[in-house]
Amino acid sequence: MNLQSIILLAIVLGLFFVVGYRYIRRQRKSRGGSCCNCSSGSCCS
Amino acid sequence: MKLNELKIGQTARITSVGGEGSLRQHLLDMGMIPGAEVTLIKYAPMGDPMELRIHDYELTLRLAEAKEIEVKDEGLKMKDNNIINIQETNLSSPALDSSSIIPHPGLGEGGHFHDNSPEAHTKPLPSSMRLTFALAGNQNCGKTTLFNQLTGANQHVGNFPGVTVEHKIGIIKGHPEAQIIDLPGIYSLSPYTSEEVVSRQYIINRRPTAIINIVDATNIERNLYLTLQLMELGVPMxxxxxxxxxxxxxxxxxxVNAMEHLLGIPVIPISAMKNEGVDELVEHALHIARYQERPQRQDFCHPNDHGGAVHRCLHAIMHLTEDHCQQAHIPSRFAACKLVEGDERVLEALKLSQNEKETLEHIIQQMEEERGLDRQAAIADMRFQFIHSVTQRTVVKPRESREHRRSQLIDRVLTGRWTALPSFILIMGLVFYLTFTSVGVWLQDLCQAGIDWFTEVSDTALTNWNIAPAVHSLIIDGIYNGVGTVLVFLPLIVCLFFFLSMLEDTGYMARIAFVTDKLLRRLGLSGRSIVPLLIGFGCSVPSIMASRTLPSERDRRMTILLTPFMSCTAKIPIYAFFATAFFPSHAGWVMASLYAIGIVVGIVVALILKRTMFRGEPVPFVMELPNYRLPMAKNVMRLLWDKAKDFLQRAFTVIFLASIIVWFLQTFNFHMQMVTDAHDSMLAQVAGLVAPLFEPLGLGDWRIMTALVSGFMAKETVVSTLGALFGDVVLTTIFTPTVVFALLVFCLLYTPCVAAIATIRRELGTRWAVGIAVAQCHIAWFCAWLVVII
Known part of the structure; x- marks a missing residue:
C-alpha cells in the first residue's frame, strides 16, 4: 500500500470515528430521540 | 332548546352547559358560559361536527357535545359583541368611558417602581442573575414567531393550534442573562391536553422570573382569559x-394606556411577524423581572357582582387556606379559584384537613346557591365579566377582518358540504403528483446527474493517484455508493415537506381535521388525529410528537400506534429504487399503491384496536379554526432548510457510518482476509442465519436481510446497503416483480426506524415501543406473505 493510500485510509477512518463518536454522543444527549422536528436542537436537551 | 338544534346562521344565548369533568371545564374556559351568544356557522360535510362562532372566533364541536348545551333563541342577530347583560360595576378601579384619556401608567419602565415592598425599590435582582421568562399564550397566537424574533432561533411556526408540543429554550438577543422558554399554547391553567399540562407544570412548579403573555389582539376576549389566570399567580408579567x-x-x-391601567401590568402592542414593538417588549420584560414588579391586580371579582356571591366565596377560601398556600408555595388567589373549580392537583398539594375540606365545600355550595350557577361556570363567568368590562373600555372592535372574510369564502369550497371531500382528495392527489412524478422527479434527476459526475471525477482521480484497490473500493463502492444512493432522494423529501408545510401554514390542516372527524371517529380516532397522521407521511418523529395535541391518552396512544403505517419520506428511496427498476412504466402507480396499502393496513389495525385494546369513544372534538393566512416565504424556506439539513446530517452520519460498516463486513471474512466473493464475507454468514425466516416470502437472500436490518437505523440505509451489496448486479435477473413488491410491502410496514422507536418510548414507555416494533414486524411479514400467495 503506497503513502497516499495510507493517508486517505487514515482520513476515512478518522472521519468514521469522529462522526461515530459525535453521533453516539448526540443520541445519548437526546435520550435516543431525534432532532427531526427541531432546528436548533434545544428541544432535544 | 339544545345547541345542536340550531339552524345554520341562527344565533342564541347559552343558558346552561352540561357534561362533566375536564371537557366541561375546557368548554367553559373557551368561553361557552351561560349568557354568551353563539351562532351556528355550518356543519362539516358529513353532518358532524359543527362550526360555531362565539366571542368573535370560530370553534368546532361535535353534535354529541352540543346536545349537552342548552340555549335560548331570543331572536338574536349575529353581533360582534357576544356577551350581554354584563354588570358595569365589575371593575373596582375608577370608571372609564371610551372618551377618557388615561395618562401612560408607565408600568415596567425605568424610573417607576410599582412594587409596594420597600425591598423592591432598593434591591433589584443582581445584574449577574439569570432571568428566566416563560412565553405563554393561547394556541396559534404567534408565540413561536415571537420566540424566533426574541432569540433569533429558527423554530418551526405553523397555522394550526398546537404546533409547539414541548417547551423550547432560547436566549434573548443582546441579553445573555435572559433566558426565554417557549411553552405550548394553552387556553387556561386547567390542564386539558398533555401539552397544556407541560405549560401549567412549568409555570407553577418552575416559577419563572417573569412571564411574557402574548395575546392575539384580534381575538382578545378569549385570550385574556388565560391572562387573568396568569396574573393570579402573582409572577411579574x-x-x-x-x-x-x-x-x-x-x-x-x-x-393601551387604559388597558395597562385596568390590568395593572405593562401592555405592549406588537407585531411579532413584522418585528414591530419587540424591542420595547424586551425592555419592559427585563425591567419587571429585575425589579420583580408583580401584577397590581389579582382580584377580578367584585362585591357588587350578583350580590358578591363569587367574591365572598373566593375571599373566604383565601383566608381559609392561606397557611396551606404559604406552605405549598401556591399563590392563594390562584389556589382559591382552582379549589372552586375542583382542581384535584391543587387540593392535593394544599393538604387540607377534613374539617377544612368540609368548610370549603360549604362555602362553595353557598356560592352556587346565591349565584345560581354551578361552581365552574360561576368562576368562568366571573372572569369573562371582568374581561368584558376591560375590553368594553379599551377595545375598538374592528369591522370584519379581510382575513376572516377571505377565510369564509375559501371555506365555502374547502369545507362545503359537497366540495370538501373532493377538494381534500384533489389537494392531496396534487401534492403526491407534484412530489413523485413532476417537480420532485425533475429535481431528483438533476441531483442524480450531479452525484454521478462527482463520483466519476473522484473515481478517475483515485485511479490516477494509484490508490490501493481496497481503499479505492472503500471510497467508491462503500461511501460514494452508500451515501450517494440516498442523497439523490433529497429533492423528493424536501418537496413533500414543502407541500405539507404549505397545508399547515395556510390553516388548511385544521380544516382537514374538521372535515374528516366523523370518518375518523368510525375508526375510533378524533379529527385532530389526522394532523399527526398526515405529518407521518413526512417523518414519524414529529408526527408522534404532534400527537400530544390530542386531549385524551386513549386517542394519543391509538394515533401513535397508527402513525408508522403512514409511509414516511425515508422510505421513498426504497420505493423509487425498486419501482424504477422493476416497474419502469408504472412506477408512479406502484408508489401510490404502497401509500394506499399503508393506509388500508392502518385502517384495519385501527378497527381491530377499537374493538380490543381501545374500546370506547374518542374524546370530543373542540378545536379553534384559524383564519387562512398566506405562508411566509421565510418560514417555509426555513422549514425546508431544516428538513434538508436534517436529511444531509443523516446522510453524512448514520448512512456514512452504516456504509463503511457494511462495506467492511462484506469485504472481509472472520479471519480478516479480503474476500473475492461477497458470499464468503462475515455479513453473508451472519445474515444467512436469519434468511430462512424470509424464505416463504421469496426474500431468503442474505443481502436483503442485511439491508432490512440496517434499515432499523434509518430507512434510507436499506437502499444504500443494497447498492453496496449488489454493486453492478442487475437486480431484475435475481428477483421477480412479485417478490420485489412483497419486499416493498415489508419495508413499508416493518418496524419504524430507531429514532421513531425512541420517540415512541419517550411518549409511551419502553413496553409500548418494543410492542410496536415487534407487532409491526409480524404485520409486515404477514402482509408480504399475502402479496406472494395472492
Missing amino acids: VLALNFMDELKGNGGTIR
Whole structure:
C-alpha cells in the first residue's frame, strides 16, 4: 500500500470515528430521540 | 332548546352547559358560559361536527357535545359583541368611558417602581442573575414567531393550534442573562391536553422570573382569559398584544394606556411577524423581572357582582387556606379559584384537613346557591365579566377582518358540504403528483446527474493517484455508493415537506381535521388525529410528537400506534429504487399503491384496536379554526432548510457510518482476509442465519436481510446497503416483480426506524415501543406473505 493510500485510509477512518463518536454522543444527549422536528436542537436537551 | 338544534346562521344565548369533568371545564374556559351568544356557522360535510362562532372566533364541536348545551333563541342577530347583560360595576378601579384619556401608567419602565415592598425599590435582582421568562399564550397566537424574533432561533411556526408540543429554550438577543422558554399554547391553567399540562407544570412548579403573555389582539376576549389566570399567580408579567397591525388594518384598535391601567401590568402592542414593538417588549420584560414588579391586580371579582356571591366565596377560601398556600408555595388567589373549580392537583398539594375540606365545600355550595350557577361556570363567568368590562373600555372592535372574510369564502369550497371531500382528495392527489412524478422527479434527476459526475471525477482521480484497490473500493463502492444512493432522494423529501408545510401554514390542516372527524371517529380516532397522521407521511418523529395535541391518552396512544403505517419520506428511496427498476412504466402507480396499502393496513389495525385494546369513544372534538393566512416565504424556506439539513446530517452520519460498516463486513471474512466473493464475507454468514425466516416470502437472500436490518437505523440505509451489496448486479435477473413488491410491502410496514422507536418510548414507555416494533414486524411479514400467495 503506497503513502497516499495510507493517508486517505487514515482520513476515512478518522472521519468514521469522529462522526461515530459525535453521533453516539448526540443520541445519548437526546435520550435516543431525534432532532427531526427541531432546528436548533434545544428541544432535544 | 339544545345547541345542536340550531339552524345554520341562527344565533342564541347559552343558558346552561352540561357534561362533566375536564371537557366541561375546557368548554367553559373557551368561553361557552351561560349568557354568551353563539351562532351556528355550518356543519362539516358529513353532518358532524359543527362550526360555531362565539366571542368573535370560530370553534368546532361535535353534535354529541352540543346536545349537552342548552340555549335560548331570543331572536338574536349575529353581533360582534357576544356577551350581554354584563354588570358595569365589575371593575373596582375608577370608571372609564371610551372618551377618557388615561395618562401612560408607565408600568415596567425605568424610573417607576410599582412594587409596594420597600425591598423592591432598593434591591433589584443582581445584574449577574439569570432571568428566566416563560412565553405563554393561547394556541396559534404567534408565540413561536415571537420566540424566533426574541432569540433569533429558527423554530418551526405553523397555522394550526398546537404546533409547539414541548417547551423550547432560547436566549434573548443582546441579553445573555435572559433566558426565554417557549411553552405550548394553552387556553387556561386547567390542564386539558398533555401539552397544556407541560405549560401549567412549568409555570407553577418552575416559577419563572417573569412571564411574557402574548395575546392575539384580534381575538382578545378569549385570550385574556388565560391572562387573568396568569396574573393570579402573582409572577411579574408583561402583556404583548400581537397582530396589532392586523387589528388596526381592519379599523380596530386598543387603548393601551387604559388597558395597562385596568390590568395593572405593562401592555405592549406588537407585531411579532413584522418585528414591530419587540424591542420595547424586551425592555419592559427585563425591567419587571429585575425589579420583580408583580401584577397590581389579582382580584377580578367584585362585591357588587350578583350580590358578591363569587367574591365572598373566593375571599373566604383565601383566608381559609392561606397557611396551606404559604406552605405549598401556591399563590392563594390562584389556589382559591382552582379549589372552586375542583382542581384535584391543587387540593392535593394544599393538604387540607377534613374539617377544612368540609368548610370549603360549604362555602362553595353557598356560592352556587346565591349565584345560581354551578361552581365552574360561576368562576368562568366571573372572569369573562371582568374581561368584558376591560375590553368594553379599551377595545375598538374592528369591522370584519379581510382575513376572516377571505377565510369564509375559501371555506365555502374547502369545507362545503359537497366540495370538501373532493377538494381534500384533489389537494392531496396534487401534492403526491407534484412530489413523485413532476417537480420532485425533475429535481431528483438533476441531483442524480450531479452525484454521478462527482463520483466519476473522484473515481478517475483515485485511479490516477494509484490508490490501493481496497481503499479505492472503500471510497467508491462503500461511501460514494452508500451515501450517494440516498442523497439523490433529497429533492423528493424536501418537496413533500414543502407541500405539507404549505397545508399547515395556510390553516388548511385544521380544516382537514374538521372535515374528516366523523370518518375518523368510525375508526375510533378524533379529527385532530389526522394532523399527526398526515405529518407521518413526512417523518414519524414529529408526527408522534404532534400527537400530544390530542386531549385524551386513549386517542394519543391509538394515533401513535397508527402513525408508522403512514409511509414516511425515508422510505421513498426504497420505493423509487425498486419501482424504477422493476416497474419502469408504472412506477408512479406502484408508489401510490404502497401509500394506499399503508393506509388500508392502518385502517384495519385501527378497527381491530377499537374493538380490543381501545374500546370506547374518542374524546370530543373542540378545536379553534384559524383564519387562512398566506405562508411566509421565510418560514417555509426555513422549514425546508431544516428538513434538508436534517436529511444531509443523516446522510453524512448514520448512512456514512452504516456504509463503511457494511462495506467492511462484506469485504472481509472472520479471519480478516479480503474476500473475492461477497458470499464468503462475515455479513453473508451472519445474515444467512436469519434468511430462512424470509424464505416463504421469496426474500431468503442474505443481502436483503442485511439491508432490512440496517434499515432499523434509518430507512434510507436499506437502499444504500443494497447498492453496496449488489454493486453492478442487475437486480431484475435475481428477483421477480412479485417478490420485489412483497419486499416493498415489508419495508413499508416493518418496524419504524430507531429514532421513531425512541420517540415512541419517550411518549409511551419502553413496553409500548418494543410492542410496536415487534407487532409491526409480524404485520409486515404477514402482509408480504399475502402479496406472494395472492
